[in-house]
Amino acid sequence: MADACTHTGTIRDVTPSARGCEECLKSGSWWVHLRLCRTCGQVGCCDDSPNKHATKHFKATGHPIIEGYDPPEGWGWCYVDEVFVELDHPTEQVGPIKRWVR
Numbered sequence: 001m002a003d004a005c006t007h008t009g010t011i012r013d014v015t016p017s018a019r020g021c022e023e024c025l026k027s028g029s030w031w032v033h034l035r036l037c038r039t040c041g042q043v044g045c046c047d048d049s050p051n052k053h054a055t056k057h058f059k060a061t062g063h064p065i066i067e068g069y070d071p072p073e074g075w076g077w078c079y080v081d082e083v084f085v086e087l088d089h090p091t092e093q094v095g096p097i098k099r100w101v102r
């Protein structure tokens with residue numbers, strides 16, 4: 001099972017920390033897509049966003065698994081194994097969330 005994630009035991013039901021990327025909301029920045037940490041509920045932004053807060057959160061905390069937080073995605077991704085992870089309970093988005101359309 002070389003391609004399988006070994007961190008699925010860390011997946012928790014979490015409460016999203018903010019209605020949008022928490023750090024971008026604080027700094028007045030913007031994002032492309034949102035990512036939700038399934039360890040602690042931190043909402044961050046994806047690698048297409050200028051600030052890449054979801055990746056920064058992983059590097060700072062080691063929390064391995066995030067969920068795509070733009071409905072109807074609901075997929076998981078493990079930063080450590082770099083594989084997609086199936087989520088039994090996708091997190092419902094708490095809105096309204098500001099959408100940045102380019």
Ligand SMILES: [Zn+2]
Pocket residue numbers: 004005006007008064078079080081082
């Ligand atoms: Zn993993």
Ligand SMILES: [Zn+2]
Pocket residue numbers: 021022023024030031044045049051052053054
């Ligand atoms: Zn951000």
Ligand SMILES: [Zn+2]
Pocket residue numbers: 037038039040041042057061063
């Ligand atoms: Zn986290």
